[in-house]
Amino acid sequence: MALVTFSNPDFKDKTVYAVAGSHTETLLKLAKENKVPVNFDCQDGECGHCLVRVSSVDNKGRMGYFLTDKEQSVLKELGKLTQEQIDQLHVDDMPSEWRLACQMIVRDEDILVEY
Ligand code: FES
Known part of the structure; x- marks a missing residue:
């Protein structure tokens, strides 16, 4: 079970439980199920509208995660990561703080999602 807190200056923070372990539970799907107004359009990792910033809220640190091409x-394109930063994340097995909510699979970690 993961705790995911969605945060946006225009709305009240919302913390929801996520059942991690499913390979289909994306952050965007979780947001929609819980009526959190994360922006989206294509839902296929192409438009960038669902950009979010993800950070850890517990002491365990974040799990490594490989970004798809x-x-x-x-x-x-959005200017959030350079190729050098991406290469370094892979070397260090660290996740990117910037993610596309429609591409990020929820894992068993407590996170803060700024949207
Ligand atoms: Fe288009 Fe996520 S909704 S990239």
């Missing part, structure tokens, strides 16, 4: 190219 599609997500990497959108995050680069």
Whole structure:
């Protein structure tokens, strides 16, 4: 069970439980199920509208996560990550703080999601 807190300056923070372990439970799906107004359009990792910033809220740190080529190219286009930063994340097995909510699978970790 993961605790996911969605935060946006225009709305009240909302913390929800997520059942991690399913490979289909994306952050965007979780947001929609809980009526959190995260922006989206294509839902396929191409438009970048669902950009979020993800950080850890417990002491365990974040789990490593490999970005797909599609997500990497959108995050680069948006100016959030450089190729060097992406390469370093892979070397260090660290997750990116910038993610596309429609591409991020919820895992068993407590996170803060700024949208
Ligand atoms: Fe288009 Fe996520 S909704 S990239």
